[in-house]
Amino acid sequence: MNPTSCRGHTSFLDLLLGLGAVAAVASGGGLLSAGASTPALMPVTAYRSASCGCCKGWLQHMRANGFTVRDVVVADVDVVKRRLGVPARLASCHTAEVAGFALEGHVPAADVKRLLQRRPPVTGIAVPGMPLGSPGMESAFAKEPFTVMAFTRSGAITTFSQHPQVRTEP
Numbered sequence: 001m002n003p004t005s006c007r008g009h010t011s012f013l014d015l016l017l018g019l020g021a022v023a024a025v026a027s028g029g030g031l032l033s034a035g036a037s038t039p040a041l042m043p044v045t046a047y048r049s050a051s052c053g054c055c056k057g058w059l060q061h062m063r064a065n066g067f068t069v070r071d072v073v074v075a076d077v078d079v080v081k082r083r084l085g086v087p088a089r090l091a092s093c094h095t096a097e098v099a100g101f102a103l104e105g106h107v108p109a110a111d112v113k114r115l116l117q118r119r120p121p122v123t124g125i126a127v128p129g130m131p132l133g134s135p136g137m138e139s140a141f142a143k144e145p146f147t148v149m150a151f152t153r154s155g156a157i158t159t160f161s162q163h164p165q166v167r168t169e170p
Ligand SMILES: [Cu+2]
Pocket: 006, 054, 055, 092, 093, 094, 106, 130, 136, 137
Protein backbone atom coordinates (compact mmCIF):
# COMPACT_ATOMS: atom_id res chain seq x y z
CA MET A 1 0.00 0.00 0.00
CA ASN A 2 1.34 3.38 -0.96
CA PRO A 3 0.29 6.06 1.53
CA THR A 4 1.22 8.76 -0.96
CA SER A 5 -1.38 7.57 -3.47
CA CYS A 6 -4.43 8.78 -1.64
CA ARG A 7 -6.28 12.02 -2.04
CA GLY A 8 -6.28 14.68 0.59
CA HIS A 9 -9.42 16.66 0.01
CA THR A 10 -12.13 16.98 2.56
CA SER A 11 -15.34 17.81 0.79
CA PHE A 12 -17.47 20.81 1.59
CA LEU A 13 -20.28 18.43 2.51
CA ASP A 14 -18.04 16.64 4.99
CA LEU A 15 -17.08 19.96 6.57
CA LEU A 16 -20.74 20.90 6.84
CA LEU A 17 -21.60 17.56 8.43
CA GLY A 18 -18.71 17.93 10.84
CA LEU A 19 -19.71 21.45 11.84
CA GLY A 20 -23.27 20.25 12.28
CA ALA A 21 -22.13 17.56 14.69
CA VAL A 22 -20.14 20.10 16.72
CA ALA A 23 -23.09 22.48 16.78
CA ALA A 24 -25.38 19.67 17.97
CA VAL A 25 -23.06 18.87 20.86
CA ALA A 26 -22.68 22.56 21.73
CA SER A 27 -26.42 23.21 21.70
CA GLY A 28 -26.88 20.28 24.08
CA GLY A 29 -24.52 21.93 26.53
CA GLY A 30 -22.09 19.00 26.35
CA LEU A 31 -19.03 21.06 25.56
CA LEU A 32 -19.50 23.31 28.56
CA SER A 33 -20.70 20.95 31.24
CA ALA A 34 -19.15 17.55 30.81
CA GLY A 35 -15.44 18.28 31.17
CA ALA A 36 -12.45 16.13 30.26
CA SER A 37 -14.30 12.83 30.31
CA THR A 38 -16.50 13.82 27.38
CA PRO A 39 -15.63 11.37 24.59
CA ALA A 40 -15.80 14.08 21.95
CA LEU A 41 -13.04 15.99 23.69
CA MET A 42 -10.63 13.06 24.14
CA PRO A 43 -7.29 13.98 22.58
CA VAL A 44 -6.28 11.91 19.57
CA THR A 45 -2.62 11.39 18.66
CA ALA A 46 -2.22 10.57 14.97
CA TYR A 47 0.93 9.15 13.38
CA ARG A 48 1.47 9.55 9.64
CA SER A 49 4.15 9.85 7.01
CA ALA A 50 5.07 13.36 5.86
CA SER A 51 3.67 12.89 2.35
CA CYS A 52 0.25 11.46 3.25
CA GLY A 53 -2.50 13.77 2.03
CA CYS A 54 -5.48 11.60 2.95
CA CYS A 55 -4.09 11.27 6.48
CA LYS A 56 -4.43 15.05 6.81
CA GLY A 57 -7.97 14.72 5.46
CA TRP A 58 -8.81 12.31 8.28
CA LEU A 59 -7.27 14.65 10.87
CA GLN A 60 -9.50 17.44 9.54
CA HIS A 61 -12.53 15.13 9.76
CA MET A 62 -11.75 14.33 13.40
CA ARG A 63 -11.21 17.98 14.30
CA ALA A 64 -14.45 18.95 12.56
CA ASN A 65 -16.18 16.41 14.82
CA GLY A 66 -14.86 17.87 18.05
CA PHE A 67 -11.64 15.95 18.65
CA THR A 68 -8.35 17.59 19.55
CA VAL A 69 -5.78 15.95 17.29
CA ARG A 70 -2.02 15.91 17.74
CA ASP A 71 -0.40 15.39 14.35
CA VAL A 72 2.86 13.38 14.60
CA VAL A 73 4.93 12.83 11.45
CA VAL A 74 7.00 9.64 11.67
CA ALA A 75 9.57 8.04 9.37
CA ASP A 76 7.98 4.59 9.58
CA VAL A 77 4.30 4.18 10.48
CA ASP A 78 4.70 0.37 10.56
CA VAL A 79 6.73 0.71 13.77
CA VAL A 80 3.78 2.50 15.38
CA LYS A 81 1.30 -0.09 14.05
CA ARG A 82 3.31 -2.92 15.62
CA ARG A 83 3.62 -1.06 18.94
CA LEU A 84 -0.13 -0.49 19.09
CA GLY A 85 -0.98 -4.06 18.10
CA VAL A 86 -2.57 -3.35 14.71
CA PRO A 87 -2.80 -6.64 12.74
CA ALA A 88 -0.88 -6.42 9.45
CA ARG A 89 -3.94 -7.46 7.46
CA LEU A 90 -5.95 -4.51 8.80
CA ALA A 91 -3.27 -1.94 7.93
CA SER A 92 -4.06 1.39 6.31
CA CYS A 93 -2.05 4.62 6.04
CA HIS A 94 -2.13 6.51 9.35
CA THR A 95 -2.46 5.09 12.86
CA ALA A 96 -3.79 6.94 15.88
CA GLU A 97 -4.29 6.56 19.63
CA VAL A 98 -7.19 7.75 21.74
CA ALA A 99 -7.80 6.87 25.39
CA GLY A 100 -5.66 3.72 25.14
CA PHE A 101 -7.35 2.49 21.96
CA ALA A 102 -5.65 2.20 18.58
CA LEU A 103 -7.34 3.69 15.52
CA GLU A 104 -6.13 2.41 12.17
CA GLY A 105 -6.92 4.22 8.95
CA HIS A 106 -9.97 6.22 7.92
CA VAL A 107 -12.25 5.37 10.86
CA PRO A 108 -15.32 7.68 10.97
CA ALA A 109 -15.46 9.99 14.00
CA ALA A 110 -18.91 8.58 14.87
CA ASP A 111 -17.35 5.13 15.32
CA VAL A 112 -14.59 6.56 17.51
CA LYS A 113 -17.22 8.23 19.70
CA ARG A 114 -19.13 4.95 19.96
CA LEU A 115 -15.89 3.16 20.90
CA LEU A 116 -15.24 5.69 23.67
CA GLN A 117 -18.79 5.46 24.97
CA ARG A 118 -19.00 1.66 25.00
CA ARG A 119 -15.35 0.83 25.77
CA PRO A 120 -15.47 -2.75 24.50
CA PRO A 121 -12.56 -5.06 25.47
CA VAL A 122 -10.64 -4.51 22.24
CA THR A 123 -7.22 -3.12 21.40
CA GLY A 124 -8.59 -0.86 18.71
CA ILE A 125 -10.66 -0.44 15.56
CA ALA A 126 -9.57 -0.24 11.93
CA VAL A 127 -10.70 0.54 8.42
CA PRO A 128 -8.31 -1.61 6.36
CA GLY A 129 -6.93 -0.14 3.17
CA MET A 130 -8.23 3.21 2.02
CA PRO A 131 -11.85 2.88 0.80
CA LEU A 132 -13.06 5.70 -1.44
CA GLY A 133 -15.68 7.79 0.31
CA SER A 134 -14.41 7.12 3.83
CA PRO A 135 -13.48 10.21 5.92
CA GLY A 136 -10.37 11.76 4.36
CA MET A 137 -10.86 9.70 1.19
CA GLU A 138 -13.72 11.74 -0.29
CA SER A 139 -14.24 11.14 -3.99
CA ALA A 140 -16.65 12.54 -6.53
CA PHE A 141 -16.50 9.29 -8.50
CA ALA A 142 -17.01 6.42 -6.10
CA LYS A 143 -18.13 5.52 -2.63
CA GLU A 144 -17.04 2.06 -1.59
CA PRO A 145 -18.84 0.21 1.18
CA PHE A 146 -16.49 -0.45 4.07
CA THR A 147 -16.45 -2.22 7.40
CA VAL A 148 -14.87 -0.97 10.61
CA MET A 149 -13.15 -3.95 12.26
CA ALA A 150 -12.34 -4.34 15.95
CA PHE A 151 -9.17 -6.20 16.92
CA THR A 152 -7.40 -7.48 20.01
CA ARG A 153 -3.73 -8.19 20.68
CA SER A 154 -4.59 -11.90 20.88
CA GLY A 155 -5.56 -11.80 17.21
CA ALA A 156 -9.36 -11.73 17.42
CA ILE A 157 -10.93 -9.65 14.64
CA THR A 158 -14.64 -8.81 14.64
CA THR A 159 -16.99 -6.43 12.84
CA PHE A 160 -17.48 -3.15 14.70
CA SER A 161 -19.71 -1.35 12.21
CA GLN A 162 -20.63 -1.39 8.54
CA HIS A 163 -20.86 1.55 6.17
CA PRO A 164 -22.74 0.61 3.02
CA GLN A 165 -22.18 3.52 0.67
CA VAL A 166 -24.19 4.25 -2.45
CA ARG A 167 -22.12 3.88 -5.60
CA THR A 168 -22.36 6.72 -8.07
CA GLU A 169 -21.70 6.12 -11.75
CA PRO A 170 -18.90 8.32 -13.12
CU1 LIG B 1 -5.36 7.10 3.63
